[in-house]
Amino acid sequence: MTTPRFDILGQALADASRTRMLCELMEGRAYTNKELAAAAGVTPQTASAHLRLLQNAGLVLAEKRGRCVYHRLAGPEVAQALEQLAAIAPTESLHRAQRRKAGGLAEVRSCYDHLAGPLAVAMTDALLARGLLVEDQGAFRAVPAGDWSKLGVVLPTGSGRQPFARPCLDWTERRLHVAGPMGRQMLDHALAAGWLKRQAQRRGLQLTAPGRRALEQILGVRCDDLLAGVAAG
Template identity: 45%
Template sequence: MSYEPRLNIVGAALADSSRTRILCELMDGRAHTGKELASVAGIAPNTASEHLSKLRGADMIVAEKSGRCVYYRIASDEVAETLEQLSALSPTDHLYRGRNGECPPDLVARTCYNHIAGRLGVVLARRLVDQGWMSVEGTSARLTQSGGAHLKRIGILSDAASSLPVKCCLDWSERRHHFSGPFGVNLLDQALSRKWVTRPRNGRALYIEPKGLAAFELYFGISKDMLFRSFEVT
């Protein structure tokens, strides 16, 4: 009997471009119907059903019935994290980088399952560390006392949420880390509730609203140029 991990099952699930498009859509953290996912993948609904069945068989997604509709979502935080890590291994030569290092609009800010990713997520992580508000230890991080005090002062964290676990997640488009875990979930929830960012009906992109640009600069020292133009991290 072999006790090696069954990587072939995961590999087979990811070996079709329609299935990878479905998984990428589900990485927005929301549940979608089979019809919606078929439209995203550009395939017929019955073909999408076959792909969804294979993804369920690999334990990568789960299905939930609500009324007459069946909704699909990523199976767990662990699956979402693994997909983001695998995405970081993929080539990025297809990403358009304009003059002065301009970032493609859809990659300036996006969701990585349930937290902020893209350039905004990476810049936020770097600013938290540079200001001494976050301490990184390997693939995990912790909010410092001064960081907790700052985020409480601006209303991002409550006393009960000041000890939320923080994880480092390798951003596939920037190839640098952003913060995930319960802390990252809270940060995205706060940004959405305050209308700093809004999200479209479909897709993973986040739109940074004018009040969000002002808030990110005021509270975190993040300028508009840091998000939309050249960005270097040492």
């Protein structure tokens, strides 16, 4: 039996500068050494040492494009693991403290390649309530009923190598939202349809007026009440 090397992962995560870099990369984009150094508040030389350690732990990949080397997370499974670790990370209190620490990210944000935050949880709850999504042995299963195209979802015709709809524990909400290919399709569609817009804060997203109307019509999600509750919390 092969023993997982949790000690290597632990060493990689045991530094605030490295965790800040990983949080930047959870948006799903790739960044240069200098960009990540600025985000972490360290020099480019220090950032290079941190990034080598993250690469050796299998958390980050480096890719050369022209004269620049770009760094990105090794894959969506890394982003999911980081999001779930964030959900159990120590904090001064529980739910409200996590939202305060997240700042604007608590409302609507991306988690690598899918939607996260209270809006993502509300959409997942609505899909479960309508029977379009079913919890099945710790996983989500999409039911081929209804008009999935309204959400930009194309259901697979066969079994793929990874779960199509994967549950991901939300960092601030401590509840499940949809990840995997389905989560990626829904986020891509929401951005393409103008329901969501990217903000200057890299993982932060803005829900537009058309997006509020569409999600209420399609899923019955009352976005105004939802986000007002987040602000009050």
